[in-house]
Amino acid sequence: MLLTVQSGEEKNQARRYSFHRSEHLSISQVKLVSYNQVNGIFKKVNVKMSTRLKKFMLLCSATVIFFTPIVSCAVSVKAKPSEQPMKIDKSKKEWKEILPKDVFHVTRESGTERAFTGKYDKFFEQGTYICSNCKNQLFDSKTKYDSGSGWPSFYDYANQYSIETKLDKGNLFLPDRTEVVCWRCGAHLGHVFDDGPQPTGLRYCINSLALSFEPAQ
Numbered sequence: 001m002l003l004t005v006q007s008g009e010e011k012n013q014a015r016r017y018s019f020h021r022s023e024h025l026s027i028s029q030v031k032l033v034s035y036n037q038v039n040g041i042f043k044k045v046n047v048k049m050s051t052r053l054k055k056f057m058l059l060c061s062a063t064v065i066f067f068t069p070i071v072s073c074a075v076s077v078k079a080k081p082s083e084q085p086m087k088i089d090k091s092k093k094e095w096k097e098i099l100p101k102d103v104f105h106v107t108r109e110s111g112t113e114r115a116f117t118g119k120y121d122k123f124f125e126q127g128t129y130i131c132s133n134c135k136n137q138l139f140d141s142k143t144k145y146d147s148g149s150g151w152p153s154f155y156d157y158a159n160q161y162s163i164e165t166k167l168d169k170g171n172l173f174l175p176d177r178t179e180v181v182c183w184r185c186g187a188h189l190g191h192v193f194d195d196g197p198q199p200t201g202l203r204y205c206i207n208s209l210a211l212s213f214e215p216a217q
């Protein structure tokens, strides 16, 4: 509160007015009144927040801004591979020469294996699922679960270099879906849906033919 008073009477007026105001203003109103003496007249200035309160609010905002990314990172962090894998860019013709026919159809022609026929559908060994085309790490067995869909299902992928997602435009018979491809070689793996279990709520529905398996050591 700024109080600048020159004469004795003005000083007393200021005290009385100040006391009167402090009696009737609650703290929750956060409304202080300061007075400047200009030409013998008290000019009332409403100050919505004191400097101290502004500093406190600023400190709270800074704390939230600073800690929010840290908390987010702590929740979403995934196991990182030792180094970023090299991207592989082969033509369809080159892939056709090196892949088995059924694997080529699923991974390079966006095919889908028949439900309940894939070798990893009911497979629950401990280890890592890698891309059948390029051996990139895709999924950890810890995130695999039995969705009952007939395809291997995971609620999360292995690391930041595992997968990418793309819009799979629908048609008259199919709605738009989200396609899952290998981050390294672009192989079609399957689709991701939002009806999975926690903590992600996602279901990565993957063709067994797009996967190979490396048992845990």
Ligand SMILES: [Zn+2]
Pocket: 131, 132, 133, 134, 135, 136, 182, 183, 184, 185, 186, 187
């Ligand atoms: Zn791959």
